[in-house]
Structure formats: structure tokens, C-alpha cells
Amino acid sequence: MTRTPGSLQGSYDPESVEARWYPIWERSGAFKPETNPDGEPFAIVIPPPNVTGVLHIGHALDHSIQDAVIRRKRMQGYATLWLPGTDHAGIATQMVVERELADEGLTRHELGRDRFVEQVWTWKSRSGGAITQQMRALGDSCDWSRERFTLDEGLSAAVREVFVSLYERGLIYRGHRIINWSPGLMTAISDIEVEYEEVTGQMVRITYPFSDGDPEAREGITVATTRAETMLGDTGVAVHPEDERYRHLIGRTVRLPLMGRDIPIVSDAAVDPGFGTGAVKVTPAHDPLDFEIGNRTGLEPIQVIGEDGRMTTAAGVFAGLDRFEARERVVEALRGGGYLEGIDEFVHTVGHCSRSGVSIEPLLSRQWFVKVDDLIGPAVEVVRSGLSRFVPTRWEKNYFHWMENLQDWCISRQLWWGHRIPAWYCDQDGAVLVARERPDGCDRCGNRSLRPEDDVLDTWFSSALWPFSTLGWPEDSPDLQRFYPTDVLVTGYDIIYFWVARMLKMGMEFVEEVPFREIVIHGLVRASDGRKMSKSLNNNVDPMEMIELYGADALRLSLLQAASPGQDVPFDVQWVDAARRFGNKLWNATKFALIHIEPGSVPQTGGYPENPGPIDCWVLGRLGEVGSRVDSLLDDHRLADAYSLLYSFVWSEVFDWYLEMAKPVLAEGGPEAASTRRTLGVVLRDILKYFHPAIPFLTEELFNHLVGDELLITSPWPDLPHHRAPGGISTLQELVSSLRRLRSAHGIPARHKLHVILHDPDGVSSDWWNPQLGALVGAAAVTAPHPPEDPGYLRLEAGAVEAFVPFEGLIDVEAERERLRLRIERARGDLEQVERKLSNQAFRLRAPAEIVEREEARAADAARLLATLDSQLQDLGS
């Protein structure tokens, strides 16, 4: 089913390469852990994207990292599971379907709950698969046979089990509290779904006159507020008990303007005497702090703003007005009544619904809550003790900081799409029944017509169970046993609070083991100017468009190279383009190799030459060094560093040097050429292996040409024998570079052969240098026992080798002198610097020996260079 290997035709075309391999991988079973039954398990569960969603650039980053990790582990012989799935995303999905209904002129209420939910399922089956198709285009090697959806039967059972048992443990309760109400969505939302924005508003000061003193005195107490309309629901005024200005007023009553209600002045320590006027109007129904003060001092809440954001009948003449309209009208009315002391501009933060953007209304409401205090302890402890490790660790600080000041989590939502809360009400005796299955009747009065709870759970409730619910919990399934705790979680820092913390809490509470051993945090992908990508700025980058233009491989590599752990990545097409060009380079290098080696003849593993020639030995040695460095970087999840290192090694060493040095060897034929052909094959093969996790499609394609029938995706990770680079290589490279510089500086044309006399007292050079010098710089060298005595030669140094080039008629002598003077100046500077360092006694005493040695060597080098340059200058004649 794989393609017959052959030589490569044409040029690199990502689209055709990428179309081919995904189905082959999937059919081969490589994505499933069963492909390697004896392997040690290694598991990642995907952060489930919304079913409504399409792949955005953030997913592309998140998935590139996960896929790179999982692919490498697979090649290293683990039984890897990358478990995919999607989230039902309550609000988001419901909104999409509601909008569709609106186009037909319908509302969900007209449709009714059951038909509406049915409609959402239909919608889900129709377009919910879009994102999973896009994941395939990206190359995500997940096990689709284990795909999960948060509303699946199994996951729903997990949700019910967790809800009921938390309720039984007293960790879930139903309470009447101030919650964040989104008038836009008509539902409660949790604290962390509120986004705070700084706005400039008005702080109005209002005087409430005393109603219990001399009516003629026209005295009162002045309060300040930014939400004037809430004064209609005031049931008291609070001051700090120690506040000298107001202490004597505690217990008196004032008449609430516009409403004519008498309300008491109370004292409460929560009041900040330094803020505003030091006296707070208390609206228990519309402010969390006021609600608490009200509870402590016995002030009743009066709800004046309704769930739709309009004033209620309790607001008197303002009833029916929109809350913002009411704010203006109330201020006007207060001004008219002479109650208004003044208006100041005031900058403060206002909460907005992260979904609908509407300003949040704190509302007194009966909702379900999770008491988080008891769950935090173990979730903090496992991170502190390192059982679950954040990468990079600095995110732990943020995690702890956040865990310290957590409020109870409001989990009920007034939506239809989601997990219905497993509670039933008996309307006869007011009993609340919470159960895994619908109870037959009220356990107290026997009433058989129980009313089910209408509310559904916050989407994040089911997400919190994801690492174990997807593996079969509450059943003690084989997958749960084998893959839990999962090994790595890869996610952005933006959902540490929403999601990661809650998974840790729930995992510890219900499975009593950490959900994942490592938490790899990446940043957000930003626009190239560093700003957030958003629809309103119209600076969104569509990953699918990138894939079309540059290929998934290029997109992945560019994201991986740019993503430093935990750091935001500004996205720029130039990176993707550079990555594509790298792909092109790989393609062409393989094409070159296939001219010289039989397609399909490279062994899948091993096959390193027994007696490698000098350049082969060098490249194998370098590959080994770089490879082990790359391995340790990858182990530390420093993917950006690993792939950047590989990228520059492959391009600037293997392709720019080794391939060029291989050409003359291959041309000559003989046993040397055989070794080089072999080396060329295995080195390319190993490079493909190292790059496979980042650029899976192209590497698979090229591997297929080199190796034949075996799939790269399940080939073993490279394991190189140690090779020691022969000393001559770096000297040769230095010499070549010097000669190239000479050519370049003086415009010596390529066709002009350079004749070089080598003086090589240590015998560093050898026979194989000559063809190399010929191919790489167009130079021919002869070795002489002594440096030439007559003038007219330019001396170059490469390590212990001196090279003499006759310059008569070749170079611009004046220009060369100028160049030398400049270099001499620089060399002097260097020498002085090193000598200064070496003459420092403290340095000699304190610095480690190897550093001192290195500095000494440096000084010697600098001195020799200076001498060389000086003599060069003399050779040119002054």
C-alpha cells in the first residue's frame, strides 16, 4: 500500500505529499497503542476543542506540540495513545444553533426544549466533524477509535457520578447567592468567565436625608456610586464602625430618595472609610459585598433589575427601563430632587461576559455551587511535591497564587444544551433529590410526580473529568488502568485556571492519582505585531489557509521553532515560508542522494558503515553529537530549541558541507565512494527520523524513497554509534573558508584556479584534501617541507597548517593591505583583552582550570594570528 520507492521526480509540492500519507498511517494502525502491545504506555489526552469550532492557529500550535511528543515516543517504542475528542461547549454551541433558528424566524422557546436539543444534535452530526477533519490535515496522529465527546453516554455517566458523590460528600450545594448574571445569555456564569475591562464611568454622590431628626434641618448622609440605578433597591447605608465621622449616626434612619423608603444606617467592618465618602449605600440584591453586609446586618434584598437587564416593578416608575437608561433617568431625577451632590469622572473595572460581551449584572439567584476549599488541598500538594510538574516551572507560581483565592464555583447554567443537573424537586414538600437515576418518588412524602431540574452544568464541569472519563471511568476499564495517570498535558496558559486546576482537583478526588505527570504550558499565538488575534482587528490567521499555501509540515515546523515554553508566539508568515523552504531543501538533498544510491536500499535502522572515510566519520560524529543534544532538549520539552538546532545543523553542516564534500568522493568511485553512499543514506534517514515528529508528511515520503516499504511513523528512533571526527576536517574547512574569503574580497573569478602551497609540519593534511579543495574552492595544493622563501605569497592560516597563495597579478595589493590593517587592529584588541584577563591574579586563582587553559590558548591564537597578519603585511611590501 505504500508507494514503490523510486528516484524523486520534480520539485517539492507539499499538497501532493500530504494528501497521501494520513490514510496509510491510519489504516496501518500506527495511531493505536495496540500497534505495540509490549510497549510501555505513554498517553496524552487532547484538550478537547469545541464541536462548534474550526481549527484556529492556537490549536495548530497546541496540536503540533502534542503530535511531536507522541510521534517521538511512538518511535522510541512506547505504546502511545493520543486520545482525541471534542467538547459540547454549552453556551457556544447553543448560540450557534439559536442563531440558525433565528434565521428561520424561530426561537428555542417556540421550539421547546426537547426539539431544540434534538436540533443541536442534528447540527452536531452535520458540522461537528469539521474540526476533526482539519486535525487530520494537520497530521495529528490520534487514535480515532477512542474519540470522545463530552456528552457521550460514558462521559455523561461520569458527570452524574461525580455530581452525585460530591453532593453526598457535601461538596456540592444549592445556594441563594449573588452570582454573575449575563443578561446577554440569560444565564449565570462562573467568576472566571467574567472579563474585566477598565472603563471611565461616573461616580455620583447622592445625599440621603435623615428621616428621624428635624425635618427642617435638611441634613443627611452622602453616599457614592457608579451604578446609580441600584439605589432604587437600597435597603440601608453602611459605615465603618470606627469611622469618627459617622460613628454617631449608626442606628439612625434616612429616607431613600425617589422611593421614599426609610432605611437604617448600619455599621460593618467591610466598609473602607477611605473610599468615596466612607458611607456605602447597601443594595443586597445587586452587589456581592452588599449582600454580605445585608446578611450580617439584617438588610433585606430588593431586586430592582431583572434577568433581562431591565428594571423590575420594584423599581417603581423606572420599571421596564433598560438598566443603562435607568441609570441616566435616576441621576436626572436625583438632580431634580436636589439629592445630587456631584458627579466625578471615575476609572474603574467593569465585568463583561466573556461570551456575549454584555456587562455583567450581579444578581441574587438560586444556583448550584461546588465548594472548592476541600478540593484545593490535594491539587496544590501534588504540584508542590512534583507529582505533577509544570513546564516551565514558573507557571506553578501562578497556579498557587490563583488557588489561594478561589471562590466557590457556580456550576449551574440556565441553558438547554449540556449535562442536565441530576436533581429532582418535590413540589409538595419542597424536597430536593439528587440521584444517579431518576428517583421513583419523593423519599419523604412519596409524591411520584417529581419535577426535574431545568439547569445544565457548566461545560467546564465535564471538562474537569476529561483525563479519566475518556478512559472509561467510573468503570475500572483496562484503558484507565493502563493509561492513567496520563504522561503529558499540553495546553495554553490561558486555561490553567479554567481547566488544568479543575482536572487536578477532580482527578485527585475521584481517582486519587494525578491526571498527568507533566503539564507543558505554551503561549498564545499572536499577530506579528504582538497583538491578540481577533475578529474585530481582522488579523486572524487561518491555519487551513497556511496549510493550503505552505503545507501542514511547514506550518508545524514554524510553530514548533517559534514556541519557547510558556511564551507567546507572534505569528509571521515568513517563518512558515522559511520552514517550507527547508522542506524543499530536504526534498532536494534526498533527490541528490537518490542519484547515487539505489531507492529503497537504505536499511530501516542501523547500517552505519564499518570503515567510514574521513568526511563520513565526521558527519556521523556530528550527527551523533547533535542527536544526543536534541534528545535531551526534547526530553525537557524544549522543542523550539531542539528543532532550531537540528534545522541549522542539517542545513549548514550536512547540506552545505557534507553534501558538497561528498560530491568529489562519489565522483571518484572506489571503496571510499561506497562508504560515502552508505553514509549519505543513513545520515539522511536519521535526519528524517529526527524531523519526523515535526514534519511528518514530507519525512515519511522521503523515507519511503530511501528505505522502501517500512513506515517511518513506526520506525525506531535513531541510535547512533559513536564516531570520532578526524582532525583534518575542521582544518580543511577553515582553509576553504579562508580561500573563499580571499576570492570574494578580491573578486577572483571561479574559473581561475588557485595554486596553494601547504606547509604542514604536523601532517594534518592528507591526500583526500586535494579533490576537496578543488571542488569546494577551485584550488590545487602541493605540500612543501618548508614555507617558500621568496616573496610574492600571501600566507593564510588554518589551524596548524600554513597555506601560501601567490598573489602576483591576482589581488589588489592596496586593498589587501587595507584589509590586513583592519584585521590587525581587531586582532590587537582581542589580544589585549585576553592578556588583561590573564594578567589578573584573581582570575588565575579563582577561575576553573579549564577556563584558564582556554583563555591561554586563546591568547596564543591571538598572538599567532597577529604575527601572521604582520608578516602578511610585510610580504605585501610596505
Added chain:
RNA sequence: GGGCGCUUAGCUCAGGGGAAGAGCGCUUCCUUGACGCGGAAGAGGUCACAGGUUCAAAUCCUGUAGCGCCCACCA
């Protein structure tokens, strides 16, 4: 009000106590039989600023300035 980052080449960013790095851009040369989606040679940086620790600081510490992000019930 707390916390966490960032400031390095023209641009976008890596690096993180012992000789300043990448990609893109820029200059010059090269129609080399893998690749012009390429090659070679270059120019370009007091690593934000000020102190400190150290034999040695872009790197560690303290402070300052600017810019981001997160958290918080200042009405």
C-alpha cells in the same frame, strides 16, 4: 492594590555566569549536474537604564523606566 512576564541586529524573536545567535530584510559575487525555494562572502548589536555580587555579568541580585498579561467585592 497584589502577582507574573518582557525590553538582545533594521523587523520578529532565541539564548541565560566564561569569545554576541537564528529567520526575514540589506550589500557584493556565483546561469557549479540536488536545490536560484539555491550557494559564497559581508555590513549591522555599550544585550532598556543605574547600582551591586563575582576573578568574570547580556546572563545572578536590587532599584528605575517603558510595555504586556493575570488576579482582586474599592461601593
